[in-house]
Amino acid sequence: MKTCLTIAGSDSSGGAGIQADLKTFAAHGVYGMSAITALTAQNTLGVNGVSVVEPHFVAQQIQAVFDDIRPHAVKIGMLANSKIVKTVAEQLATYQAKNVVLDPVMIATSGASLLDQDAIHVFIDTLIPKADIVTPNIAELIALCRTQGIDVGIQQTMTCNTMESLSLALFEALPNKTNGDKVSLLTKGGHLSTAHANDLLITEHSKNWLKSKRINTQNSHGTGCTLAAAICAQLALGQPLKIACEKAKEYLNNALTQNLNLGKGNGPLNHLF
Secondary structure (H helix, E strand, C coil), rough: CCCCEEEEEEECCCCCCCHHHHHHHCCCCEEEEEEEEEEEECCCCCEEEEEECHHHHHHHHHHHHCCCCCCCCCEECCHHHHHHCHHHHHHHHHHHHEEEEECCCEEEECCCCEEEHHHHHHHHHHHHHHCCCEECCHHHHHHHHHHCCCCCCCCCCCCHHHHHHHHHHHHCCCCCCCCCCEEEECCCCCCCCCCEECCCCCCCCCCEEEECCCCCCCCCHHHHHHHHHHHHHHHHCCHHHHHHHHHHHHHHHHHEEEEEEHHCCECCCCCCC
């Protein structure tokens, strides 16, 4: 059986983070393992509290996994602060992790900050070179661009053209992987004000729009985590990156279409439809 490791925060409501990742892994028939970076008290209405795990214990969790059941792919989500970012980067380098999907979790759907501002530079410099693909949403794209000195202007309404130009600029500005290759970039278009929710995949050799109609539902808690985890699972199963992203997007759309409708706010997906 293929194996995946998620390094992320815990969501007490089960819709995002570690819980969403493990459900997604199970739905894809891969064996899921976890290293928890933070505990969050949250539900469909928002994040009420965060308790960050000590970096040395994050490292111990990762070591325990790699020393026994080496993962075929790794998904990284919420990291909370620069010390944990550095710790995770060090562990990935030590174990020469493969098929690393990096979801730059900075801002929750509710608007709560999930990554310290001073950690973003560290994130870019130390962790992105260890990844194979980075999967920002629109808000995270803008934050990463600003950190890299890219002029984003005043974004009242993000268009597909603006999303593409900023993504291409960020792709060129990001540091290369440790082996010298470019890190691939998948910008998620779910927050575009359009009838479609198209994602843009940029690799060293190609640029592809992954197109889909927007699914009108308020139950979208954990979509970013779920998409990244699905890409991770597909890579573990041996799919090429583009196919992995396409299949992951199809899985996410199906999970959204179920319209599970739990909770009083932005409800979770049905990961095990």
